[in-house]
Amino acid sequence: MTALLQAINLSRRFGGVQAVSELTFTVNQGEILGLIGPNGAGKSTVFNLLNGVITPDVGQVVFDGTDITGMAPYVVARHGLARAHQIMQPLLGLSVLENCMVGACFGRENMNLGDAREAAREVAESVGLGPRIDALAGSLTTGGKKRLEMARALSAHPKLLLLDEVLAGLNPTEIEHMIETIRGIRKSGVTILMIEHVMRAIMSLSDRIVVINLGRRLAEGLPREIAENPDVIKAYLGDSKLLAVAEESAS
């Protein structure tokens, strides 16, 4: 297996808070890697470090063989790393199609408007936004906006997709639907790194899981191993019954 993204010894301090410290992990080509940990563990900060929204104090980010540490977010996006935010940031005054076209135009393939329109339409339909394609992004429901975040990132035809709690705030039917969508994305060849609190989903979707706590790596392994790990149970899961959930979803 080849590494698509390597985070090497990343550290970042905000004033008196060491948000991330000496964090090292690898995302392999074609896999879904889950990133979990308690609230405030530094998960979203890790995403910000990876896509250039903030620069690490120490450490390196290597993406697809290129050192992208300290590059601006729009340069990172060009390299093929796309992101769906935890707090949705739709371009409210633009339509669903136009939102996706921004992703397609300025992402990895640097498409012209015509190609971008095609790519955006295709992606919007694949995540179930087809009927709402001409609606203004501001008029979508929470679920719709979550889908839009993902569709917009996918329109760039990225190599790696960062998903930040895309299941949070969705109802059970929407979660079910979204999990299928994520599986489909991986099947199409896109590598995924996802932060998630919905345990059932992350346990069944992830190939491997990295657990962080207080900005440090606490554990790494297969979903089953993580669910059994006493350190993880103590710091985050709190209940070994989750093992049963993991087994159920594995079968």
Place this chain on the structure above:
Amino acid sequence: MSNSVSQEVAKAGTFKPRRALAEELLRHARRPFPWLIVVFTVIVGVAPNVLDDVSLRESLLLAAVYVTLASNLNLMIGYAGYVNFGNIVFFGLGGYIGVYLATTWHVNLVLSALIGGVGVSALAYLFGLGILRLRGAFFALATIGVNEAIHAFVTNFEPWGGATGIYLSMDAYEPLGGPMNGLWLCYYLIVVVMGLSLLLSYAIKTSKFGLGILAIGQNEDAAAVLGVPTPRYKAIIYSISGFLPAVAGCLYFFKSGIIEPNGAFDLTTSIEAIVMLMLGGAGTVTGPVIGAFLYEELRSFLLFSETFSHLQLVLAGALLLVIVLFVPGGLMGWLFARVPRLRKWLQ
């Protein structure tokens, strides 16, 4: 979304750029809106000549200048979401550069105007890279600072006549065939600049660059994460928004026969341009036209009425307040909300 599709798209992309430009132009030529702009511009251009009405020419000239100012300001406020309070600096500085070249060095008027435009755009690009790091109110304050700084500089710059400015003698109009022909020529040129402003505004809105700018206007951080090169794009749009106002400034002050610092860098006109834009509807191509014409009418009515002649700016301020509070989309926004089908025809 599948790999094969993305590979096909990538392959197709390698030989597309040149053909895409021709296709793009053809696509626009088949749409009605650009032709609407051309027809409107021609009507404004020939109306005073056909009707043989010089006072109509003077009021249309002012309206055309207002449309140019409001339409280019729209690129910043309506598209990119940055409030440029000191937008009049483009007009004044372009005027100074152009008038100076045309009078002192006897450069052809059109060439002088173009040099003024290019000079102002180049300066705006450099300034833009710096002050566009600021956001919201701080950016707005910085733009006022730029205007006041250049105002102060010009007031003390002797080659441009310092505080008294530059007066044109009648000889200055000789290359244009005398003062009377010269005034008509200046009028036609300003109307052309107005038409170009509208076409530019439309072309940007329907381009890939424009999509990036609109994305910045909606949410700059999200736009950057999606790959829009925000610092460069913002500097470019700031620079573009200065070009045609600078050209118009040269033509306007050349036609007026005088340019002096207080008239050229008058913040009041900056604010009036914002009122016109908000009145017509920021973010639309048509809005600035409607806003500018309505405001010009209102202004001349107020200036000539006994009761209101000193209240013109008070009313402009009150108007802006009412618009921002109750109709933030302006007349076009209001119209689009009521008749959504119009969006297909008007921009």
